[in-house]
Amino acid sequence: MKNQEIKNFLAKLQELDDFAIIGHINPDGDTIGSALALAFMLESLGKKVELWNLDPVPELYHFLPGVQRFSCPQAGDWQGKNLIFVDCSEPKRCGDEILPYYRQASTLFNIDHHISNKLFADFNLVVPERAASGEIIYELVKMSGVPLSREIATCLYVTIVTDTGSFRFPNTTASTFRIAAELKEAGADTETINHQIYEEIPPETLAVLGYAFAHFQYSPQRKVCWLVLDKQTLTRLQARDEHLEGIVNYAKAQKGVEVGILLREAEPDLVKVSFRSKKAVDVNALAQIFGGGGHQRAAGCRYRGPLTEAEQKIIEQAILITEGAGA
Ligand SMILES: [Mn+2]
Known part of the structure; x- marks a missing residue:
């Protein structure tokens, strides 16, 4: 990332006012923490900011400062706003419901790290x-001269700890550790953050985990492991989307497994699919075959069709890529 690129982007933000920051549906620690930290930064620069998400913030993140400010935008809210997408590869990641509206915003900004990003905004x-x-x-905050407050540091630390799986995933770089160190110095209470995120597991998540361990399925060479969650099972376990966060990592984190996949029936004929990979397989490419995307080691897609058909087509493709060509 070139300094000049950040500078230009920041200059444009500084020129404007009346912002709305929007994150992706089924929000995770990165989209929520990024939106909050950016809001604190812009407010320190004297800007008016709203925080939007079409889904409620998962309970896991309710400890974050400012989290109660998220609201769901209504039809009349878009006109004249300067809209900043965070952690979204494309506008529909914020929900299909925004598609008729988001172009009513004055200027579109796009801050993201997905390799599949469609560079859809006026400023990317x-x-x-x-x-x-x-x-x-973090780079924008540093460049802006806004002090790294405890609130900003806390929100940014959550983005990093969640998207790196606590510094375990291969996206973790030396600069990730440097930034984390600086956030801790700036007052991020890492002990409390880790406690909130990893040691307050809701009973619904445990129920899904129990089901998962009994129902994982495997490819012939056991390099692909997947779990299918139909609507009926999810209802019985009282599990909402926020309770499924991280389940797919248990599919991947098994001896010999290269690719972990979670297929969950969101509605009749709509299947949400998450992919995780260790190192041999590019799951961004796999997800793109089915109209999705993400990162090389973590991606997702939405499959329109019955659950059994989604499972058959997606798993067939995953096995072909993972085991077919002598992987
Ligand atoms: Mn992210």
């Missing part, structure tokens, strides 16, 4: 080498 700051969108927000 997309850096796939960064472990989290929060790392890009």
